[in-house]
Amino acid sequence: MVKVENLVKRYGTNYALNDVSFEIGEGEIVGLLGPNGAGKSTAMNIITGYLSATSGSVTIDGTDMLEDPIRAKKLIGFLPEQPPVYPEMTVMEYLNFVYDLKGCELERTPHLEEIIQVTKIAEVRNRLIKNLSKGNKQRVGIAQALVGDPKVVIFDEPTVGLDPKQILAVRNLLRTLARRHTVILSTHILAEVQAVCERVIIINKGKIIADEKTENIVKTIEDGYRYRYKICGPQRDVESALLKLNGVKRVEIGTERDLDSYSYTVDCDGGIDARKAVFNLCSSRGWAIIGIEAVGTDLESVFIRLVDRSDGLLPDNTKKKKRR
């Protein structure tokens, strides 16, 4: 549905995007993730035809953005970082304007009515946009993107500046949309990607550093298991016994105490899961394990590690990482 090939955007000697390629299928919901200034917005602006790339191409449903921009743009609904609303218009006036602007062919009243219902802005339809709350402005921005029922909808940081309740509502809305549209969503909030997206593309400094299914992204970076155990027992004995287990590389002792336990973070060599061995060890010695948790497998730390690695701060040991 959306095909991006070798996209380069250069400002002077700076590369905002450097050879970015990916393809997004129909009905997919994809998160574009990256630190601020990584090139997410630039990528979205190019996909929507707001900016032109220095080189490379964007194809929407088989239509090249440069060759036939009008046809290609008809297939896209876009919510930029700041909702492009005119403060002096009412919500209805604005949506009608967008309807005319996009040269929409669907029947006006039922179409706009449906959008208003989906985005839940029925109550504010006759109010001036300048008097709306930030969350409602954002909804109007989303509603605008949906006018014309485009096949692809692109949202640039749709939840920035919203309160937690509004964020949840917008995320739910995004999930509903994914059933009918191909959704691309940019964000630097990782929980958002985990909550909403099936696939994640991570960009840093204008380059794609990961492109995976959301649930796989953690596995691609983790080349060893890392768990934190809370074990009741004499600290020195527990540590030395843990270190003797097969595959254990390193044991870190934490300061927090729970009952009479200490916490031990255990790093293992690639592919070895030491949980059973730790259990057997402890039960044979009569030490109680009162907690096991995985460490560093949330998207947050994966993301930071990926970004650090691409910045050259960490050695690259993800050669097995597959690229689509």
Place this chain on the structure above:
Amino acid sequence: MLAIFKRELKAYFTGVIGYVFLVIYLAVAGILFSYTTMMSMSSDMSLYYTLMLIFTAIVLPLLTMKSFSEERKMKTEQLVLTAPISLPAMVFGKFLAPYVIYAGCTVLTSLYFLLLVPYAELKFAVLLGEVVAMLLIGGVFIAIGLFVSSLTENQLSAAIGTIAIILAFFGIGLVGSLLPSNYWLRFVFDALSIFTRFETFINGYFDLASLLYYISVGAVFFWLTIRVYDRRRFG
């Protein structure tokens, strides 16, 4: 195109700019008309239109200063530029809204001359020529205004910049008139001057070359505006 035109036109009158323009324009036109014709017992139209031309150069940027700068500032241009319409259509929609207001005012105020019919013999052909000239020049000023507005986010800079460019066009004619009449540069300056061209209309000549001149200057600025947006995309 039509959507943009309608929105722009409406925006003038949901804010104050449209009303301010109408009030100032109609008031000044009325005063100038009374002074130049009724109170000086004359049916000569040339003074009125000369003064109106200068006045137009100052107030018309009021209408165009917001056109693009506001969209850029409010980031609404991202909506317009990612919508399935072409750049020329967008610029034309933006052009048409202030133009319709201006043209309406010009035609309306020109009807004042009909008041003189019982008292003097009116040269309708000259009147028509002058209205056409005013309409063309207004188009040029609006095209200049849109171009300057597309360069900045600041409305005030847009208005001042527009007035500066229009004054430069006046200035060319002024400098030209100081040069000896057989000097080649004088010929060039006269040809480029909005004002010198206007004099031919005031004197009652319907000059096809001037007509083409106004359309061309307008088209150049129209094209420049499109280029600004093209450049920004590739910038």
